[in-house]
Amino acid sequence: xxxxxxxxxxxxxxxxxxxxxxxxxxxxxxxxxxxxxxxxxxxxxxxxxxxxxxxxxxxxxxxxxxxxxxxxxxxxxxxxxxxxxxxxxxxxxxxxxxxxxxxxxxxxxxxxxxxxxxxxxxxxxxxxxxxxxxxxxxxxxxx
Numbered sequence: 001x002x003x004x005x006x007x008x009x010x011x012x013x014x015x016x017x018x019x020x021x022x023x024x025x026x027x028x029x030x031x032x033x034x035x036x037x038x039x040x041x042x043x044x045x046x047x048x049x050x051x052x053x054x055x056x057x058x059x060x061x062x063x064x065x066x067x068x069x070x071x072x073x074x075x076x077x078x079x080x081x082x083x084x085x086x087x088x089x090x091x092x093x094x095x096x097x098x099x100x101x102x103x104x105x106x107x108x109x110x111x112x113x114x115x116x117x118x119x120x121x122x123x124x125x126x127x128x129x130x131x132x133x134x135x136x137x138x139x140x141x142x143x
Contacts, residue, residue, distance in 0.1 A: 058121055062113065063131070066121045067138035069111035076103050 058066075080100040087093035108118045125131045
């Protein structure tokens, strides 16, 4: 049974929409291994890493473009939701997801952002209330 394709209308849900749908559309199926080696493998010791800092400095025009793109993604997601939910089989679902992702990426680019920049702004919006308020204001003004 196909999984539900539901990009939320909430701004926080838009954050990783494109990257997560890309991952779902392109992820190959990998079966669990049937056996494990009897001798555990040895790897180099892990060093603690610090996650990259979230960029919070964006031009006002980028935030306006982000707001515009996120509104477009809401509409595109709503339009594709039923089609994906009614996919006939997993291959059909994957094909439909790829088409939806392609349309979403094009919408982000038409708004003047790269997909990577859109996702960086989305990450910052999720973790910084001031940015979220600014984007919410721009989204509300464009409706």
